[in-house]
Amino acid sequence: MKRPIGIMDSGVGGLTVAKEVMRQLPNENIVYIGDTARCPYGPRPMEDVKTFTWQMTRYLLKYDMKMLIIACNTATAAALEEISSELPIPVLGVIYPGARAALKVSLNLHIGIIGTNGTVTSKAYDQALAMINNRVKVDSLACPKFVPIVESGAFHGPIVRKVIAETLQPLKKTNIDTLVLGCTHYPLLGPEISRFMGRNIKVISSGEETAREASVILQHDNLLNISKEAPKHQFFVTGSKEIFQSIAYNWIGEKIGTVQTVKID
Numbered sequence: 001m002k003r004p005i006g007i008m009d010s011g012v013g014g015l016t017v018a019k020e021v022m023r024q025l026p027n028e029n030i031v032y033i034g035d036t037a038r039c040p041y042g043p044r045p046m047e048d049v050k051t052f053t054w055q056m057t058r059y060l061l062k063y064d065m066k067m068l069i070i071a072c073n074t075a076t077a078a079a080l081e082e083i084s085s086e087l088p089i090p091v092l093g094v095i096y097p098g099a100r101a102a103l104k105v106s107l108n109l110h111i112g113i114i115g116t117n118g119t120v121t122s123k124a125y126d127q128a129l130a131m132i133n134n135r136v137k138v139d140s141l142a143c144p145k146f147v148p149i150v151e152s153g154a155f156h157g158p159i160v161r162k163v164i165a166e167t168l169q170p171l172k173k174t175n176i177d178t179l180v181l182g183c184t185h186y187p188l189l190g191p192e193i194s195r196f197m198g199r200n201i202k203v204i205s206s207g208e209e210t211a212r213e214a215s216v217i218l219q220h221d222n223l224l225n226i227s228k229e230a231p232k233h234q235f236f237v238t239g240s241k242e243i244f245q246s247i248a249y250n251w252i253g254e255k256i257g258t259v260q261t262v263k264i265d
Helices: 015-024 046-061 073-086 095-105 117-122 124-132 146-151 158-172 186-197 207-220 242-252
Strands: 005-009 030-034 067-070 110-115 137-142 178-181 202-204 233-237 259-261
Touching: 005 015, 005 046, 015 030, 015 207, 015 242, 030 046, 046 067, 046 073, 046 117, 067 073, 067 207, 073 095, 073 117, 073 124, 095 124, 095 178, 095 202, 095 207, 110 117, 110 124, 110 158, 117 124, 117 137, 124 137, 137 158, 146 158, 146 186, 158 186, 178 186, 186 202, 233 242, 242 259
Parallel strands: 005 030, 005 067, 030 233, 110 137, 110 178, 178 202, 233 259
Antiparallel strands: none
């Protein structure tokens, strides 16, 4: 089944999921769209986020995708349920995979969640964790400064470390043993976040678990690409492509190819 896997995000963050899909499913074709013109989604009303997510979905449907991954936590919280009920293909979000991954490694069932304002306010992670294990304790923290940093292409350095330290200080006072990066942009800051939180805190990204779930579903539905042809990936953005292409190349490598700017509505 050569039809591509569609992946969407508010910007570059979904590349953390795309990279993991490429690693676990190296034969699969990917078509990716990042809504860089309207990023970040976190501060926006959830109805607007739902509208934007549907616009990206309709764009990707032009490519006859066989699966859709909403690789944005805010968009997952706003629109996953509605979109998955409307489309005739499997639709995955990143919240439940992230919750499952955290519960696999947490020893004291005290989990920290960091995300955008929209994701944290939605309490989507709290609900996902409680559905799996109702004994879990959750401390959530909105980190509105993180996405703009990542979208600017800055992942390291004294300014980044200062922002991370100032933002995450409240979580240092808790008893969490696991921290979920509840925004797909955040793994790009992962090394600095891990450094600040310390070696005793397990830092979880949902990308690996999301890709694993995609693999299981595609195999179950006989949708895996068994062609021996090299996969072809396409990347689209709604804003400037230069920073995206630079970040994508550094994060993924030569597989990124060219990036095109498109309009969606």
